[in-house]
Amino acid sequence: MSSSDSQLADWRDHALKLESEINKVVVGQQQPIRLITTAIFARGHVLLEGDVGVGKTTLLRAFTRGIGGGYERIEGTIDLMPNDLVYHTYLGEDGRPHVDAGPLLRCGESLAVFFFNEINRARPQVHSLLLRVMAERTLSAFNKEHYFPHMLVFADRNQVEKEETFDIPSAARDRFMMEIPIAVPNDSDIMESLIFDTRFHNADKLVENVQPDVLHFDKLNDIAVALQDHVQASPTLRKYALDLWLATRNPGQYGVKVDGVDLQRLVLAGASPRGVSMMMRAARVNAWLNNREAVLPEDIHVIFHETVAHRLVFSPVYEMRRTEIARELLSGIINAISAP
């Protein structure tokens, strides 16, 4: 085993340790936790979507504690403006105005997690700034270029509330590697413990149970590059991924059917090249987490919905049923495309 292989094996242990730490405090969410772990090692931003009070914020806070590094958070509100992310002004004790760095700049290059709570409450101007920061990990402010090489954006939103919210444009959605649905656990024992176990009542104390700095945030970029190089994709798998991509653009041509939907009119835009590239990065990480050296179709299946669904642009007439149609469409694509 080469040093690179052993290093990857060590990091896999760290990753699994992080997962188990998170699973201790956020119960019944094994699959979302695996997906977020995957996104961290694929260096992709994560958008959580789910109902109110299902633990989205707690889950993301728990991860940020485990990753270590600088952590900043901002709440999405209707009056939030882009400059609120960059700086804030106040009158100091000396009676003179002062300008301080905002949440994006406060930690400098050591910013590891930028947590945007309820992102859909922020205005499109804020989304626009975030779009650049997510894509380029840089920001121009105070006549200077600021870099955030280790930053991951974790954001959450709930789809139920429509009052005073702004839909995230598809260009901004495309910057997120994954959109992960968070649902209430089905297991009645877990549901009961969420009600009666007092340790779940105080989220701040609960998050403190996660061992801090399980991962070294400043090493994640290097290890991500190493594992992407290490995990192979055979020609058959490349062809399969390509077929999946093409099917998201023109599902009717691949024999995919969705009840009550005219597939010729459904998809205005399929997955983007960046989206499919992110999908393959996540699939490689999943193969690595499962101790494999090559990607299998199953690795793609595990992350297919979460990496692709939020990128699809549907005709407005189908937007109201987006979640349901996207799930059925992507399942249909998996069922229709064979590998080999």
Next chain:
Amino acid sequence: MQKIITLAVLFMLTLSAQMARAEDGETSDPRVSVRTIEPERDVGYTVGDILERTIILEAKKPYQLLETSLPITGNEQKRKNKGSGIEVREVRLEKSTGVNTNTYTLHLSYQVFTNNIVAKPAILPAEIVKFSGEGKNFEIRIPSWSFRISPLAVYGSVVVERDMSGFRGPLTLDAKRDYQLLWLALGVLGISLLGLLYVLGTYSWLPRMGGPFARAYRDLRKLSATPEDLSQGVARVHEAINATAGNSVFDSAGLLKRKPGFAPMSAELERFFGLSRNVFFEPAAPHGIADDPLGWLRQFCRRCRDCERGLK
């Protein structure tokens, strides 16, 4: 007076009976009996037609026919110095002798040499033949026979619906080519129906034949033991599995969920997907098939075919 009238009536009745018998082709001379066999029909003759009648003369011994009294070939009987248009064409006599009788069978052929624009009555003329015996000669009259001569063409305008002569029968067209086409079409129809049956039977002649695994097995038998053929064979079996399940299948559970009949193949399906992983995705992945993976693949496909046919 009453008696005289009665006798007269009886005489007339006897005479008419005698005449009737003569018209029917028999004479009343006790020495010679005459019987005639006439042509089958008595209408529809036209110029050039030949009519044949046979006269059987049975004379008691020692009476014999005088052959010189027979009709002469080429003779045409005349009426009021006008030819009747019926000419004797051939006369042929056959003789036979019995215990008490001499039998003469006379074959007479007449040819019609007349015609008309409408139907015309005609007769084969009565013939007189002579017999001799016991030093005396006497005559026997062979009765005439009436018939009608038909025109060669219908005179005037023809109404086909009324031209329904029972003797001519319906006009028929030559249907030979149509019959040939009919048989050809029936042949094509039969072959098409067989083809349709074959297609509807999902390309199999019997139920459960020609399923995805059966077809894959046939293809696998043509492959050789090379890496290229092995990957082709694995892909072919994947095709069969997908076709059986009705969607893409990536593990044994995917097939068993759709087709529980393959449950006996569970362990081998796992090995197959291991082999597929090795061939297509991860060459270092173990698959547990020691040697001749293509041979194993053929056996696996054959067992799947048996499952498909419900034999396991």
